Each structure stands twice: as C-alpha cells, then as structure tokens.
Amino acid sequence: MAAGETLLELNGVTKRYGAVVAVDGISASLHPGEYLCLLGPSGCGKTTLLRLIAGFEVPDGGVVRLHGRDMTSVPPERRDVNVVFQNYALFPHLTVAENVGFGLRMKGVPRAEARERVTDALRQVRLEREANRLPRQISGGQQQRVALARALVNRPALLLLDEPLSALDPELRQQVQDELRRVQRETGIAFLHITHDQDEALSLADRVAVMRSGRFEQIGTPREVYAAPASRFVASFVGGANLLEGRVAGEGWVELGSETSVHVPGLGAPADPAEPITLAVRPEAVRLANGDSGEGLPGRIIRAAFRGSEVEYSIEATSGWNVSGGLLRALVPAGVGAAAEGDTVRLEIAPTDWVVIRGGTTNGAG
C-alpha cells in the first residue's frame, strides 16, 4: 500500500431523483486503510452517495472507481465493498454465525475455512457465545456488532457504514465508537462512515467530508475542518460556531457594525475595499465580562442553561453588531464569573479566536 495510492475515486458523481439532485457532481478519493467520515444533516445526500458506491444505485453522471476500475456496470455482489446497514439488515431466519458466514457461503469459500473465519470475526466483535442465537434473541448493540462482523469477514477493501451508531443508546455509542476504531486499525480496511453527529465524525475519522445539498463543502482532517472551516455552513454545523457578518475595514480590521470593529490578525489585505466577510467564533472561545462599558461586544443574556461542567449562554446583541440567527452561543466553564439572565455583558474574544470565512453571504448557513 504505497502512500498516495487511491482505493476509491469519485469523479463528478451525480444522482437525481426527478427534480431533486441528491448527489451533485462529487469528486473525491479515499486511500487504502483510511477512515473517512461523511458528515452532514439528514437529506444532504450522504446515504445516496453510499448507495452509489455500494452499487444499489447507478449514477446519472460521473464515475465511481474502485481499485481504478469503473464500477458503473458492476452489480453490488461483485464489488469489493461491504455495507453495515443503518437498521443492520440481519437475516432474521439465520443464526448469528450463519449471518456472518453468508457472504463467504455466497462466494463459495470452503466450509472449513469459512467456519474458521466466522469464528475469528465473531471473536473480533466479542460475540463467540452468541453464535447460535437468532438476531431477535440478542440486544441492539450485539446486533450492531453482528452486522459489523458480517461485513468484515469478507475482508472487503472498503467498508461502508450507514449511521451505524444512530440506533444505539448514548452510553453504548461511545463504546461502539471505540470498538469501530479498534477494529478498523486491526483490519486495515478503509472505512467510509456516514453520520450526522459531528462529535462522532471528529473523534473517529482520519478525514472528515462535510456534505450539504449533494456537495462536499469541505474535506480535511478533523482539526482542519474544526479550526479552519471553509464555509459558513461548515463553521456552524461542525462545532456550532457563531457567525458574524462584517466588512474588511483595513488591514487586520473587520467592521461588524457602524461603530464596532474587531482586530483580526492575519486577515491580510482586503481583495477589494469593504469586502464582505464572515467571522466565526466557537462558543467556548467567548468570555463574558460584566458591565455596560469597556472592551468587547455589548450584549444581553437571554438564557443561561446549566450543563454540568459548563454553562451555555444565549446572548443577544444590544448595539453595533449582528449574529446570524439572532443569538450568540457562549460556553463558559461552570463557576467562572456567574452571570444571570437579563444581565448586560461584554463579550471578550481573543483576536486569534476569530475564524475568517471569505465570500460573505454567498454560502448562507443552513
């Protein structure tokens, strides 16, 4: 596996349903052994993209290539890809072991070898003792692991996971996340994991592709996507950043309103004078200071919600600036300068915590 080798290549892949464009000319590639999370809200086309790669749908335009080979006319059963379905899709009339062995049986793997591989796969997901149970006789978490084992036992080059954790309890979800990452490292199989949960995507993936309305808004490492969002949508969807509209007022300065400007180092010279620009700031980068006067953006606390280790404030702008959505979210560690609902505050944001998103309003947040 040479570095830079491409396992999966999407080239202008498009899928329409009537007038709706579910996948809109996506081009991307995946390396062997990589863990890619496809992150996006429901209806953004991520499941359609998975179905195109698995072969359940045929693209209206563009090409899906696996190992460099055009997959357009290759049916699902002949693709070196396996799917972990959102509802697991375990065969109800087959035992756990028979479910896991189904793919090997279909491919004509000799019985003895198949039995051995099924045992190995079940051991890998710690289900040896459930081998002879039926799917309905085991728990949801166990069913999920059966689905994983059933796909992995075929040793595909690429595993597609469609919201694999969405049907699990929150505490179980963390456990299965660890399990997924462990199994992925052990097997070296490339994972393409679809999710709408940004925490899941950021903590699991080598790279995250943020998808919206059938397109990739950004693709990069979790840190890149979080720290340097390429669009307003990415900024607000990943990490729930606050978005403030402004204009470049000179080198290093952004004007947010008639009398309010903030210093943003590294902004560079404006492309044109008064270029519209969006500033994003993470809720945890906002600090609150008391008082009607002084430095910082003036605001009023509309709601303070205690979250245990931190307090989430919803703050309304009182004068001189605007935030997209009307309310700015701030996460402050509990016990740090308690403020109450109705208090007027000053928002202190370190100049280095501003994230610049060029292009102003053209990428309106969803």
Add this chain to the structure above:
Amino acid sequence: MNSSDERRVKAPPAALSGGVYVTPAVLYLVLLFALPLAIVAGYSFADGDLGGGLTLENYARAFDPLYVGVLLRSAWLALATTLLALLISYPCVLALRTLSPTRRILTLALLVVPSWLNLLVKNYAWIILLRREGVLNSLLQGMGLTDTPLPLLFNEGAVLVGLVHTYLPFMILPLYAAVDRMDWSLVEAARDLGAGRWRTFRHVLLPQTRVGVLVGSALVFIPTLGAFVTPDLLGGPTSLMIANVIESQVLQARDWPMAAALSMLLVALVLLATGLLHRVTRPYPAAAE
C-alpha cells in the same frame, strides 16, 4: 390514573366475555357445519338402503382403483394449480412492488376484482375461448399455425387453466402482503454480500415470504381439491375430479352412503393438507442453543 385498574372495573371477566362474543359463531358452525358433517359421516357407514345397519362396505368400495384414481387426479390437479398460481404470482407481486403506490393499488384491484365475477360466467368465457370454433382456435387457424382446430377444451389442460384463473387472486393477495411487509434492506444486504439475483431469491426472499407462500398455497390447494364447477364445465370424462364423482353418486346413482364415504375421504385429504401446512408455517425453526 391507573389504566389497568380502570380496565378491571369496566370489563367483564375474560371467560364470560369470550363466551358471549363467540356464541353466534359457535351456533353457526355447529348447526351448519358440524351437524351436517356428522350426518354425512354417519351416512358413510350406512347400508346401501339406509336400513340402519353399520358397515365399512362404502369405504371398501371407495378404495376401488377407479375412485382412488379420481382422488389422485384431484390431488394432482390441485397441486398443479397451486404451483402454476405460485409461478405466476411471484414475479407478478415483485413487479407490483416496483410501481408507485397509486399504480400498485390500481393494478392490485385489476388483478383481484375480476375474481368477483360469477364462477359460471368465468367458465363459460373459457368455453368460448377454447372450444373448437372458439376465439383461440380461429386465431391460430387464421394465422396459419394449424390447419385443424386443436382440442383445447374438455381435458385436464382446460380444467387447469380454469382453476388457475379462478384461484390466482387467493395466491396473489397473501404473497403480496408478505412481500410488502418484508424488510427490503435484507435483499440489498444479500446482494452486498455477494448473492446474485437467484440466490438472493432463494436464500432471503423465499424464506422471508415463506408464510405468504404457504398461506397462498393452502388457499388455492384446499378449495381446488374439491372443485366442482370448473371440471364439470371445462373437463371431459377423463378429467373428472372427486366432487364430480360425489355429485354423480348423489344425483345419478342415488347412492348416498357411497357419496358420503367419498366426501369423508375428501375431508380427510383436506385435513391432511391443513395439518401439513400447520406444521410448516411456524415462523422460524427454533435456533439451537
């Protein structure tokens, strides 16, 4: 509010309420089904002149090769009808699934509504189509495919066609229900795991719709076994079914005990089929622990 307490106050004791609700059904079945059946069973052991003596003579006669042959032919025709209906219905039901919901309901209605047509009318229609100077023969001759009219009517083939036509909806409906209820991601899972279309059908679709297949088969097989009108109208002397023989015993030979014995054999055959069905319709075989 405790709803279970409330229910306990309002509802009469389960045993009593159950008894009340099923009374009409029990009365109906006892008077119009169990009693007549008991009378027929009694007749089947009666002397030829209904003089009062009991005998197994009628059953001995019923096992004459002539009657056994008719019983076997009935079973064979019922089985063939069931299999043909299944072969026609399955692709049809799978095709239905690909239609939009509105078209699906419409097509289903088009398949089922004609079955409300009177059985006689349907069979006469087949006579018009299949007889020597019938539509089909005229067509074949007109196209020059045959010089002499083909013997399409008054044989087993005609009976089979008539029976399949009559009972097809009884196969389509349970099969449609089973396919419609099925989790379709299982089919995708099978494809994903390397099964082609045929093996997906054999290993996933068929086991998953097994109950629909069996219920449909029972709904076709059991009434076909006792079919009377269709073999009477479309069949010839060599394609009689057991119901036709029973009828002639009653109306022509006036041998009621013999007719009763043959009827009891038919009932036994139906019970056997029902018993077999009951054995195989348990949803899934229990898993070995």
